[in-house]
Amino acid sequence: MQVAIVKYQEEKQTLRKAIEMCEGLKDLKRGDRVLVKPNVVAAGSRKIPPHGMTTSPEVMTELLSILKDLGCDRITIGEGAIVLKELKLDTNRAMVWSGLQPVAERFGARVCDFNEGNFEEIELLGNEIEVSKEVFETDFFINVPVLKTHNQSVVSLALKNLKGCLSFKSKKKFHKMGLDDMIAHLGRRIPNHLVIIDGIYALERGPLLGSSLTVPHRFDLIVAGTDILAVDMVGAEILGYSIDDVPHLKRYGELSGREVRLEDIEILGERLEDVRQPLEWTLAWSQHILDEAGITGIHFPAPGISLCSGCGYTLFVGCANFALNAKGRKFDKVYICAGKDIEPRADAKDVVLLGQCAIEKNREYKDALKVKGCPPKSGEVTKCLEQLRAIG
Ligand code: SF4
Structure with missing residues (x-):
């Protein structure tokens, strides 16, 4: 298991370097349908930049440019953001607020709002869960979360990001049935071909920008690999948390039937001890x-x-x-x-x-x-x- 950690530098192709280090696109074939799942959880206030809450336009621009260079013309960006009519929140608004809508347009990528339907039902812990069909119909799935702490799951990285592929109804079920267990089980059912953690900003006491508790910090990091647990473990370690501190990571490891220790992961590029910057998480809400x-x-x-x-x-x-x-x-x-x-x-x-x-x-x-x-x-x-x- 290899995970690359690279210092992000604007216009220096650092994402390309991270992907090459972990051989993240070696199985991608010309003409493949590619589904990119950023974390665009919700739109925020126009007065607040989306730093650390949503995947950045910088990382998405470089990723889509790499995919285009490799001959991928069928790229979809998929997300199911929080929908609240009263507050005029939906995926479209979230894509605009995050700055990803212009990126999609620039590269001719299709935007798929997972909230709009076309679900496949899968059974998780005795519950029928609706997952966007796009996830299962793509040839290559790229998961691009943000480096953030979260008041319900300690950290919110690639495994947690998969929850955005569910219908609104199924997201509610996740909270009812036990969030950590459900995230871990979902992770076992969705194939992730490449995972890229966008750590240009990291979010302390996330997830909600606009709360006085929540603070974005400029980290300038990219973490990439093909093993979702290994990448999430390295991301969590950068934020100061081991697998034992994060219930859904621990559970995913148990379900995978493998005991993954940090020492088993080959870290390429930056040394973990040089980039680790512990950030607080808090349960506090209001x-x-x-x-x-x-x-x-x-x-x-x-x-x-x-x-x-x-x-x-x-x-x-x-x-x-x-x-x-x-x-x-x-x-x-x-x-x-x-x-x-x-x-x-x-x-x-x-x-x-x-x-x-x-x-x-x-x-x-x-x-x-x-x-x-x-x-x-x-x-x-x-x-x-x-x-x-x-x-x-
Ligand atoms: S299921 Fe309960 S917690 Fe979830 S939105 Fe409805 S009232 Fe709120």
Whole structure:
């Protein structure tokens, strides 16, 4: 198992060097259908550059240029970004925000929105899971995640990036059935011919740019190889995490029936110890928004891995908009619950249940303020929080 680590330099063909080192395109044939899966998880604010949250136009430009040079004319860029009509979020917006839409147009690559259908059903842990057919119909699959930490999966690299190939419905099932296990099982079913981690920027306390917790750092690294576990392990190590720190990597190793140790991976190019820059990850989701606004007495425990990404996004926005107008207010023992696992503490005076999962989990709280929806709308989350009685 070989994994290349190369320092990224603009217009110096460093991606080409990384791919050559790990012989990442040796099985690609002229005329093959190529599917490139970047990480373009969602569109963000126009005021914030997408650094570290989505795969960069720089890496995609160099990759598509290499593929064109090799005679590949049937290139598809596939992604299924978060869709929230209320916030005007969809794959198209995410592709534009990330800067990848112009790259696709420049190289004549087709963009496939995985949310739009044409799925193949596969069974994972007794669940029917819908995966875009594109994934199985391509000749060559290239997985291009970003080097980032993630509040639900510690790191989000190539294995986690595969979740973007699912239908929205199946993504929700992943959170219900156990995110780490499902990611590992999905990874066993999708053939990855080449994995390239875009580490031009690395994201600390990811995944959501716009949160004050989340910080992009310029790393200028490319990590590439053909073994998804080995590449993810090296990416995680750069961020300061071993395979034992990342449950979905560990599980994938177990399912593969091989005990992969870092020492078994031949690292080419840069030395790992020279490029390792540990970054923090945190489970925190929205409590810090309230704390930073000086709002006291409202407890919003991190919902953990059971919260779907769409729900996480709307709660974050809904909570941030509430905090804007409630700066410095005092409340008394308010508990906000979201996701499938969180219950209010016994001493709660007011309970807020956000989303269908929290409502079902806490049926006995008849007097709770509730926002229905799966996911709930951010505007309704804000309105609901505005009904809370302040004590100061
Ligand atoms: S309510 Fe939220 S966490 Fe629950 S299934 Fe719907 S989107 Fe997922």
